[in-house]
Amino acid sequence: MSVGRTGQCWDNALADSFFSAIKRELLGTSAWPSRAAARTAIFDFIEDWYKLHRLHSSLGYLSPAEYETALAA
Numbered sequence: 001m002s003v004g005r006t007g008q009c010w011d012n013a014l015a016d017s018f019f020s021a022i023k024r025e026l027l028g029t030s031a032w033p034s035r036a037a038a039r040t041a042i043f044d045f046i047e048d049w050y051k052l053h054r055l056h057s058s059l060g061y062l063s064p065a066e067y068e069t070a071l072a073a
Contacts, residue, residue: 021050 032038059067
């Protein structure tokens with residue numbers, strides 16, 4: 001995903017924020033028995049929590065699902 005031209009600092013800010021959330025809210029919470037288990041947990045975190053339920057300040061503290069519903073209304 002790119003906000004503007006290649007090499008824009010805003011691209012790094014978005015990625016850093018996203019990966020920081022994964023590290024803080026998921027990976028730092030427990031030990032992982034294998035890479036496969038961590039990979040599955042990351043996928044589930046993104047698909048089930050980050051996209052649907054996690055509140056985002058950039059969306060007015062709505063979840064992405066709530067924001068999309070509000071836009072459609």
